[in-house]
Amino acid sequence: MAAQRCLYVEIRSVNGLSSTPKRPYAVVSVRDREKNLIFPKEKSKVGKDGSSGLGFKFMAIFYINVASAQNNGLDLAVKLKSKRWVHSNDDIGVVCVPITELLEGFGDGTEDHEKQVTSKSIVTSEGTEEGTLEFSYKFGRILQEPPKELKKKFRRAKFKKDAKKLIRKLTIKGGFAAVIAMLTDLLQESVR
Template structure:
Protein backbone atom coordinates (compact mmCIF):
# COMPACT_ATOMS: atom_id res chain seq x y z
CA UNK A 1 0.00 0.00 0.00
CA UNK A 2 1.61 3.24 -1.15
CA UNK A 3 0.85 6.36 0.85
CA UNK A 4 1.51 10.04 0.29
CA UNK A 5 1.35 12.85 2.78
CA UNK A 6 -1.17 15.58 2.02
CA UNK A 7 -0.03 18.91 3.49
CA UNK A 8 -3.03 21.21 3.48
CA UNK A 9 -3.59 24.68 4.88
CA UNK A 10 -7.19 25.78 5.27
CA UNK A 11 -6.76 29.49 4.58
CA UNK A 12 -10.13 31.24 4.53
CA UNK A 13 -13.70 31.40 3.31
CA UNK A 14 -15.55 34.30 1.71
CA UNK A 15 -19.25 35.10 1.37
CA UNK A 16 -20.64 32.51 3.77
CA UNK A 17 -24.35 32.28 4.45
CA UNK A 18 -25.03 34.05 7.79
CA UNK A 19 -26.67 31.52 10.12
CA UNK A 20 -26.78 33.85 13.16
CA UNK A 21 -29.61 36.31 13.46
CA UNK A 22 -28.27 38.70 16.11
CA UNK A 23 -24.55 38.07 16.59
CA UNK A 24 -21.48 37.83 14.40
CA UNK A 25 -20.77 34.24 13.36
CA UNK A 26 -17.84 32.46 14.96
CA UNK A 27 -16.75 29.98 12.29
CA UNK A 28 -14.54 26.90 12.26
CA UNK A 29 -13.87 24.09 9.81
CA UNK A 30 -13.87 20.33 10.37
CA UNK A 31 -11.57 18.63 7.84
CA UNK A 32 -11.44 14.91 7.08
CA UNK A 33 -10.65 12.42 4.34
CA UNK A 34 -13.43 9.93 3.80
CA UNK A 35 -13.23 6.55 2.11
CA UNK A 36 -16.56 5.52 0.66
CA UNK A 37 -15.77 1.84 1.27
CA UNK A 38 -15.39 2.45 5.00
CA UNK A 39 -17.90 3.74 7.53
CA UNK A 40 -17.13 7.32 8.57
CA UNK A 41 -13.96 7.42 10.68
CA UNK A 42 -13.90 10.35 13.12
CA UNK A 43 -10.30 9.60 14.16
CA UNK A 44 -9.01 11.19 10.93
CA UNK A 45 -10.79 14.48 11.60
CA UNK A 46 -8.96 17.76 12.24
CA UNK A 47 -10.45 21.09 13.30
CA UNK A 48 -9.33 24.67 12.67
CA UNK A 49 -9.38 27.26 15.45
CA UNK A 50 -12.59 29.30 15.71
CA UNK A 51 -12.46 32.66 13.93
CA UNK A 52 -14.38 34.96 16.27
CA UNK A 53 -13.81 38.21 14.40
CA UNK A 54 -14.54 38.02 10.67
CA UNK A 55 -18.11 36.65 10.53
CA UNK A 56 -19.04 35.74 6.94
CA UNK A 57 -15.38 35.92 5.79
CA UNK A 58 -13.36 33.84 8.28
CA UNK A 59 -9.60 33.29 8.12
CA UNK A 60 -7.74 30.41 9.76
CA UNK A 61 -4.44 29.72 7.93
CA UNK A 62 -4.54 26.37 9.71
CA UNK A 63 -2.00 23.74 8.53
CA UNK A 64 -2.90 20.03 8.64
CA UNK A 65 -1.40 16.72 7.51
CA UNK A 66 -3.18 13.61 6.28
CA UNK A 67 -1.86 10.28 5.04
CA UNK A 68 -3.45 9.31 1.72
CA UNK A 69 -3.66 5.79 0.32
CA UNK A 70 -2.81 6.43 -3.35
CA UNK A 71 -4.38 3.14 -4.50
CA UNK A 72 -7.74 4.08 -2.93
CA UNK A 73 -7.50 7.61 -4.32
CA UNK A 74 -6.88 6.36 -7.88
CA UNK A 75 -10.06 4.27 -7.55
CA UNK A 76 -11.91 7.52 -6.68
CA UNK A 77 -12.78 6.24 -3.20
CA UNK A 78 -11.26 9.11 -1.18
CA UNK A 79 -12.77 12.55 -0.72
CA UNK A 80 -11.50 15.59 1.16
CA UNK A 81 -14.44 16.92 3.16
CA UNK A 82 -14.42 20.37 4.76
CA UNK A 83 -17.48 21.12 6.90
CA UNK A 84 -17.96 24.76 7.93
CA UNK A 85 -19.76 25.32 11.21
CA UNK A 86 -20.84 28.25 13.37
CA UNK A 87 -19.90 27.90 17.04
CA UNK A 88 -22.97 28.62 19.15
CA UNK A 89 -23.70 28.32 22.85
CA UNK A 90 -26.69 26.03 22.37
CA UNK A 91 -25.35 23.77 19.62
CA UNK A 92 -23.23 24.36 16.56
CA UNK A 93 -24.91 25.19 13.28
CA UNK A 94 -23.91 23.82 9.87
CA UNK A 95 -23.02 26.55 7.37
CA UNK A 96 -21.95 24.44 4.43
CA UNK A 97 -19.59 21.84 3.06
CA UNK A 98 -16.95 21.33 0.38
CA UNK A 99 -16.21 17.87 -1.05
CA UNK A 100 -13.17 17.38 -3.29
CA UNK A 101 -12.10 14.01 -4.72
CA UNK A 102 -8.50 13.31 -3.65
CA UNK A 103 -7.89 11.95 -7.17
CA UNK A 104 -8.68 15.43 -8.54
CA UNK A 105 -6.12 17.01 -6.20
CA UNK A 106 -3.48 14.38 -7.02
CA UNK A 107 -4.04 14.63 -10.78
CA UNK A 108 -3.73 18.42 -10.80
CA UNK A 109 -0.70 18.54 -8.53
CA UNK A 110 2.68 18.87 -10.20
CA UNK A 111 5.45 17.09 -8.29
CA UNK A 112 7.47 19.95 -6.86
CA UNK A 113 7.98 21.80 -3.62
CA UNK A 114 5.45 24.42 -4.65
CA UNK A 115 2.08 24.45 -2.95
CA UNK A 116 -1.00 24.73 -5.11
CA UNK A 117 -3.68 27.28 -4.18
CA UNK A 118 -7.29 26.41 -4.97
CA UNK A 119 -10.82 27.57 -4.19
CA UNK A 120 -14.06 25.59 -4.18
CA UNK A 121 -17.72 26.54 -3.86
CA UNK A 122 -19.35 25.91 -0.52
CA UNK A 123 -22.62 24.00 -0.67
CA UNK A 124 -25.14 25.02 2.01
CA UNK A 125 -27.32 22.44 3.82
CA UNK A 126 -30.17 23.38 1.44
CA UNK A 127 -27.99 22.45 -1.57
CA UNK A 128 -27.20 25.96 -2.84
CA UNK A 129 -23.70 27.17 -3.68
CA UNK A 130 -22.83 30.17 -1.52
CA UNK A 131 -19.33 31.38 -0.81
CA UNK A 132 -15.87 30.03 -1.52
CA UNK A 133 -13.35 28.05 0.52
CA UNK A 134 -9.66 28.78 -0.12
CA UNK A 135 -6.87 26.36 0.71
CA UNK A 136 -3.36 25.40 -0.35
CA UNK A 137 -2.00 21.88 -0.60
CA UNK A 138 0.90 19.73 -1.69
CA UNK A 139 1.71 16.04 -1.72
CA UNK A 140 5.00 14.36 -0.91
Protein backbone atom coordinates in the same frame (compact mmCIF):
# COMPACT_ATOMS: atom_id res chain seq x y z
CA MET B 1 2.37 -1.91 2.99
CA ALA B 2 0.94 0.26 0.19
CA ALA B 3 2.54 3.49 -0.95
CA GLN B 4 1.50 6.55 1.04
CA ARG B 5 1.70 10.23 0.18
CA CYS B 6 1.50 13.03 2.67
CA LEU B 7 -1.24 15.57 1.87
CA TYR B 8 -0.73 19.01 3.40
CA VAL B 9 -3.91 21.13 3.41
CA GLU B 10 -4.08 24.73 4.59
CA ILE B 11 -7.54 26.22 4.99
CA ARG B 12 -7.07 29.88 4.16
CA SER B 13 -10.39 31.72 4.02
CA VAL B 14 -14.11 31.66 3.37
CA ASN B 15 -15.68 34.39 1.25
CA GLY B 16 -19.08 35.29 -0.15
CA LEU B 17 -21.42 33.97 2.54
CA SER B 18 -24.68 35.95 2.73
CA SER B 19 -24.68 35.99 6.53
CA THR B 20 -21.39 35.75 8.33
CA PRO B 21 -21.48 33.15 11.10
CA LYS B 22 -20.37 33.88 14.63
CA ARG B 23 -17.42 31.89 15.97
CA PRO B 24 -16.70 29.78 12.85
CA TYR B 25 -14.39 26.77 12.66
CA ALA B 26 -13.44 24.08 10.13
CA VAL B 27 -13.39 20.29 10.45
CA VAL B 28 -11.18 18.65 7.82
CA SER B 29 -11.26 14.92 7.09
CA VAL B 30 -10.56 12.30 4.44
CA ARG B 31 -13.47 9.95 3.78
CA ASP B 32 -14.68 7.45 1.24
CA ARG B 33 -17.76 7.90 -0.96
CA GLU B 34 -19.96 6.28 1.71
CA LYS B 35 -18.77 9.05 4.10
CA ASN B 36 -16.78 6.64 6.30
CA LEU B 37 -13.77 8.35 7.86
CA ILE B 38 -10.48 7.05 6.51
CA PHE B 39 -8.36 9.33 8.66
CA PRO B 40 -9.13 11.07 11.99
CA LYS B 41 -10.66 14.53 11.72
CA GLU B 42 -8.61 17.69 12.16
CA LYS B 43 -10.43 20.63 13.76
CA SER B 44 -9.38 24.28 13.59
CA LYS B 45 -9.60 26.68 16.49
CA VAL B 46 -12.84 28.59 16.81
CA GLY B 47 -12.50 31.94 15.06
CA LYS B 48 -13.62 35.33 16.22
CA ASP B 49 -16.88 36.91 15.11
CA GLY B 50 -16.38 37.49 11.41
CA SER B 51 -16.86 40.21 8.86
CA SER B 52 -17.53 39.46 5.18
CA GLY B 53 -14.58 37.04 4.88
CA LEU B 54 -13.41 34.49 7.41
CA GLY B 55 -9.70 33.83 7.71
CA PHE B 56 -8.57 30.50 9.16
CA LYS B 57 -4.86 29.85 8.42
CA PHE B 58 -5.32 26.27 9.61
CA MET B 59 -3.04 23.40 8.52
CA ALA B 60 -4.02 19.70 8.43
CA ILE B 61 -1.81 16.77 7.43
CA PHE B 62 -3.07 13.43 6.11
CA TYR B 63 -1.29 10.33 4.82
CA ILE B 64 -3.11 9.07 1.75
CA ASN B 65 -2.93 5.53 0.40
CA VAL B 66 -2.60 6.34 -3.31
CA ALA B 67 -4.11 3.06 -4.58
CA SER B 68 -7.07 3.39 -2.21
CA ALA B 69 -7.64 6.99 -3.31
CA GLN B 70 -7.75 5.95 -6.95
CA ASN B 71 -9.82 2.76 -6.49
CA ASN B 72 -12.22 3.67 -3.68
CA GLY B 73 -12.80 7.31 -4.46
CA LEU B 74 -11.52 9.13 -1.38
CA ASP B 75 -12.62 12.72 -0.79
CA LEU B 76 -11.13 15.62 1.14
CA ALA B 77 -14.08 16.98 3.13
CA VAL B 78 -14.09 20.38 4.82
CA LYS B 79 -17.10 21.03 7.05
CA LEU B 80 -17.60 24.62 8.11
CA LYS B 81 -19.43 25.08 11.39
CA SER B 82 -20.40 27.86 13.76
CA LYS B 83 -19.80 27.36 17.50
CA ARG B 84 -22.81 28.02 19.71
CA TRP B 85 -22.91 28.28 23.47
CA VAL B 86 -26.28 26.75 24.27
CA HIS B 87 -27.50 24.50 21.46
CA SER B 88 -25.60 22.25 19.10
CA ASN B 89 -23.24 23.88 16.63
CA ASP B 90 -24.67 25.17 13.35
CA ASP B 91 -23.55 23.72 10.03
CA ILE B 92 -22.49 26.46 7.63
CA GLY B 93 -21.69 24.18 4.71
CA VAL B 94 -19.33 21.59 3.28
CA VAL B 95 -16.77 21.32 0.50
CA CYS B 96 -15.90 17.86 -0.88
CA VAL B 97 -13.04 17.44 -3.34
CA PRO B 98 -11.98 14.06 -4.78
CA ILE B 99 -8.39 13.21 -3.81
CA THR B 100 -7.78 12.05 -7.40
CA GLU B 101 -8.58 15.60 -8.57
CA LEU B 102 -6.01 16.99 -6.14
CA LEU B 103 -3.40 14.37 -7.16
CA GLU B 104 -3.54 15.32 -10.87
CA GLY B 105 -0.88 18.02 -10.77
CA PHE B 106 1.57 16.16 -8.54
CA GLY B 107 3.10 13.49 -10.77
CA ASP B 108 4.30 10.10 -9.56
CA GLY B 109 5.63 11.24 -6.16
CA THR B 110 9.34 11.09 -6.93
CA GLU B 111 9.96 14.84 -6.90
CA ASP B 112 8.84 17.85 -4.86
CA HIS B 113 6.20 20.25 -6.17
CA GLU B 114 5.03 23.69 -5.11
CA LYS B 115 1.76 23.93 -3.20
CA GLN B 116 -1.30 24.83 -5.23
CA VAL B 117 -4.06 27.24 -4.24
CA THR B 118 -7.67 26.64 -5.22
CA SER B 119 -11.18 27.83 -4.41
CA LYS B 120 -14.23 25.57 -4.25
CA SER B 121 -17.91 26.36 -3.79
CA ILE B 122 -19.45 25.75 -0.38
CA VAL B 123 -22.63 23.64 -0.39
CA THR B 124 -24.91 24.77 2.43
CA SER B 125 -27.07 22.47 4.54
CA GLU B 126 -30.01 23.45 2.29
CA GLY B 127 -28.12 22.06 -0.73
CA THR B 128 -27.40 25.39 -2.43
CA GLU B 129 -23.98 26.74 -3.36
CA GLU B 130 -23.04 29.87 -1.47
CA GLY B 131 -19.60 31.37 -1.05
CA THR B 132 -16.17 29.88 -1.65
CA LEU B 133 -13.55 28.15 0.44
CA GLU B 134 -9.96 29.00 -0.46
CA PHE B 135 -7.32 26.45 0.47
CA SER B 136 -3.85 25.39 -0.55
CA TYR B 137 -2.58 21.84 -0.79
CA LYS B 138 0.55 19.91 -1.56
CA PHE B 139 1.47 16.23 -1.80
CA GLY B 140 4.79 14.99 -0.48
CA ARG B 141 6.94 12.22 -1.90
CA ILE B 142 5.87 8.59 -1.77
CA LEU B 143 6.51 6.77 1.53
CA GLN B 144 6.29 3.01 1.93
CA GLU B 145 5.02 3.27 5.50
CA PRO B 146 3.46 6.12 7.51
CA PRO B 147 5.50 7.53 10.43
CA LYS B 148 5.12 6.11 13.95
CA GLU B 149 3.39 9.30 15.17
CA LEU B 150 0.62 8.66 12.66
CA LYS B 151 0.11 5.10 13.88
CA LYS B 152 -0.23 6.39 17.46
CA LYS B 153 -2.75 8.98 16.29
CA PHE B 154 -4.84 6.26 14.60
CA ARG B 155 -4.78 4.13 17.76
CA ARG B 156 -5.87 7.09 19.92
CA ALA B 157 -8.69 7.99 17.52
CA LYS B 158 -9.91 4.39 17.37
CA PHE B 159 -9.73 4.12 21.17
CA LYS B 160 -11.81 7.29 21.64
CA LYS B 161 -14.41 6.11 19.13
CA ASP B 162 -14.64 2.63 20.70
CA ALA B 163 -14.81 4.08 24.21
CA LYS B 164 -17.70 6.39 23.30
CA LYS B 165 -19.67 3.51 21.77
CA LEU B 166 -19.08 1.32 24.81
CA ILE B 167 -20.07 4.04 27.25
CA ARG B 168 -23.36 4.58 25.43
CA LYS B 169 -24.08 0.86 25.23
CA LEU B 170 -23.07 0.00 28.79
CA THR B 171 -24.70 2.97 30.45
CA ILE B 172 -28.02 1.80 29.06
CA LYS B 173 -27.48 -1.88 29.96
CA GLY B 174 -25.19 -2.30 32.95
CA GLY B 175 -24.76 0.92 34.84
CA PHE B 176 -21.66 2.75 35.98
CA ALA B 177 -19.64 -0.24 37.29
CA ALA B 178 -19.84 -2.00 33.92
CA VAL B 179 -18.65 1.16 32.16
CA ILE B 180 -15.60 1.43 34.43
CA ALA B 181 -14.72 -2.25 33.93
CA MET B 182 -14.93 -2.02 30.14
CA LEU B 183 -12.90 1.22 30.03
CA THR B 184 -10.20 -0.40 32.14
CA ASP B 185 -10.01 -3.30 29.69
CA LEU B 186 -9.85 -0.90 26.75
CA LEU B 187 -7.04 1.09 28.35
CA GLN B 188 -5.01 -2.04 28.91
CA GLU B 189 -5.48 -3.06 25.25
CA SER B 190 -4.47 0.36 23.92
CA VAL B 191 -1.24 0.36 25.95
CA ARG B 192 -0.07 -2.87 24.28
